[in-house]
Amino acid sequence: MSVIRSFRWPFRIPSSYEIATSDVWSLDRSLDRLEGERFLKERNYPEAERHLALAVDEAEARGHSVPKRVRLRLQLAEAQRRQAQTADDAFNETKLAEAEATLRAAIEHAAHAADRTGYVLCLDALADVFADQGDFPAVEKVMQDAIRIEVQLPHPDPVRMARRTHRLGIARHKLGRSDDAIAELQKALTLNEQVYGSDHVETAGALSELGAVHRAQEKHELAQQHLRRALRIFERDEGVDSPQAIRVLHHLAGSLEESGDIDAAAAQYERALLLKQRIIGGDLDSLAEMQFGIAGLYVNWGNYSRARELLTEAIGTFKRKGGPRMAVACEALAYVEECSGRYHDAVREFARAGKVWESCGRSAELAANMTYRAGLLELLRKKNEASWLREKASELLSAVSAASQMG
Secondary structure, three states: OOOOOOOOOOOHHHHHHHHHHHOOOOOOOOOOHHHHHHHHHHHOOOHHHHHHHHHHHHHHHHHHHHHHHHHHHHHHHHHHHHHOOOOOOHHHHHHHHHHHHHHHHHHHHHOOOHHHHHHHHHHHHHHHHHHHOOOHHHHHHHHHHHHHHOOOOOOHHHHHHHHHHHHHHHHHHOOOHHHHHHHHHHHHHHHHHHHHOOOOOHHHHHHHHHHHHHHHHHOOOHHHHHHHHHHHHHHHHOOOHHHHHHHHHHHHHHHHHHOOOOOOOOHHHHHHHHHHHHOOOOHHHHHHHHHHHHHHHHHOOHHHHHHHHHHHHHHHHOOOOOHHHHHHHHHHHHHHHHHHOOOOHHHHHHHHHHHHHHOOOHHHHHHHHHHHHHHHHHOOOHHHHHOOOOOOOHHHHHHHHHHHHHO
16 A cells, blocks of 8 residues: 555544453453553553563463454554654654554454454554555545444444444545545444434534535535534533634634635634633633634735734733744734735834844844835835845845855
């Protein structure tokens, strides 16, 4: 299978090793296995891999049962795969290849012993690896195989079936087959509602994916119906500023905007901001980040008055610590003032941002700031000031270039 850029599932799907470790194990577990499990829980994946590799070797040497050896390899592959998620490209590919090799060895054990449950768990884990590689044809194939085998088991697991169907729908959407994706995601939604209930976060994940695909097909009424349900669940259970809620909110507002309802799109963001203000406590930085992000949307919509209000509030928080966030926010406010025809105010905000860039030692950013400010000063017919700024910006860029060549 080809190795493509890393991909992350948009919602958390329980990993295969979590499924495997839910089984009751006998008391003859080795110290390395116990340590490996502990490091997995602590997210210390290199140490988890080291101990689990030793536990796999020990299980082979002692002739432990095939299900135990399969599940140990599932855990080892999980430790290997997780390391790839924060790595550079070369290391990423290496760890994913190692995880794939570990899982293929586990599959061979499971197939030889006719351990069908272990076999499908390995297919689930292999799909995780292929998804991280961006190999969606492979994800589709292994999910189809896993679903086919699961339904032949004496007692098919509805939780696993729901997860696989959801994953199959995502893969088909990524492959550009939206109609097929919708059919699978609708099945996944039905299964999740049966297994978890209509208001569970797993159900919200299926709702969100279904809504996103409907949005892509410009079926905005259906998209908004599913996205509103998902947003309500995520905000209640995960928090208004959770990654899940924010992602759904962006899809919902985007769908509203694309369907021509800008006021409703803005209302969704304002609602999220209000909820954030109510629950924020002392986390003012988080609130300021949300204000800054929503201000950008208002700029795109041409509502400069509201953008100015939000940016001013965000800057009031950012200035406590200064730094690049403060400079970027001041430049964003300067852009709003420029778009509003308030050029003197725009120059003032760019100058404030320039002082911050200078205090941070960010010469390249300061040079860009000076160049833009010079353009505004020329519009105001302040040519001497503009010329001086351009000269200083050129000196800064020369210094940056010289330092880069020496480095």
